[in-house]
Amino acid sequence: MRQQAAITAKVFIQRDYSSGTMCQFQTKFPSELENRIDKQQFEETVRALNNMYAEAEKLGSQSYIEGCLACLTAYTVFLCMETHYEKVLKKIAKYIQEQNDKIYAPRGLLLTDPIERGLRVVEITIFEDRSLTR
């Protein structure tokens, strides 16, 4: 079980501000993960996360309708309804859990949901490679 595995290092994927203040993460492959996971796989994960955050922050008719409706009810509607952003955050949490279970945990890695780090970084914990000792 994971309790015995030691943490070797932590890698932090920083935010990508090239398109503004929207929540996007850099897809550059960190060198510490070189012998742990495919570059392709990693980029796919980060791109999927970026797409989901873009969906949450999209300025479209849905966000405008939600905003206007909320304003008319003096924002009391959010006491009984979840905001669009919160719904997408739940989706993101589920996706990260899924990715951890299927792809990252078997390789001794753990993705931390960026919301737990203030949406600043995607923290990847690298555990010691148990397969080498067997």
Next chain:
Amino acid sequence: MSAVMITRKVRKWEKLPGKNTFCCDGRVMMARQKGVFYLTLFLITGTCALFFAFECPYLAVHLCPAIPVFAVLLFLFVMAMLLRTSFSDPGVLPRALPEEAANGNVPAGQRPPPRIRNVQINNQIVKLKYCYTCKIFRPPRASHCSICDNCVDRFDHHCPWVGNCVGKRNYRYFYLFTLSLSLLTIYIFTFDIVHVVMRSMNGGFLNTLKETPGTYPLKLSLTVLEVLVCFFTLWSVVGLTGFHTYLISLNQTTNEDIKGSWSGKNRGQNPYSHKNIIKNCCEVLCGPTYPSVLDRRGLLQEDTLISSSNPVPQTTVSAHKHTHALFLIVVSSFRHTDS
């Protein structure tokens, strides 16, 4: 050696750094100094109470019963917006954990890493500064509030009247508060004048004085008081609303405007503006409602170790997220082993 371990579940807000005060078990978040906020509440509720008590009965009967109804709705909206602005998290960025902050630390003897990062946003170079208190590179448009001792995303300003910072998460509520307060002030001011005019028209000053010799001077002086409060509030609040309307149409913050980040030919153009007034307004006022990244009501496990050899309790806190509320104090004794 024997020791006593006291395990207690605490809410994360109790351990948050920064100079905020929390109420209702972490649901409410405000700045430390709340005196001016109480003054705001007093002025608004006081003036409205006088209006409802003294003007509304007369106006409802002699003019239209919808007048007090609309005033009540407007008053409730103003209060809702004020409380929403004051009690919500403005968009505080949590401080970096030691491992994240250590990314920038180098062993002694080497040159310290650069404390300014340049990013290009929409063909404009923006400098991201490093915050020494929060140990993070501030995202674009974020700024550190010295009063609350937090970095706030899309920092506008710290408003003592609402007793909180105004940032990404509560800017629209702040704007709607100033807008609705302007409308309420104009409304009360107008109907106060109408009331005085109508009273003097209906019978002349002398007749009215004969009818109600005792109460009329009191009512008149209260009306005058309301008119004065509204008059002075009008200039400041309407001016503020106008200023923020201008900022919203350009998608700028008060902080950027004061620093002159995007004004003048040498500084460049605002990279966050959509170059379209309607789109800018829509983004600020009807954009997505950002969630708070400070998990104020999450649970932390606090272990306080009190050993017989060391009477000073040693506290360690481990993050352990739960979704339901529990406060336990569990006392157990065990043999202290090296861990």
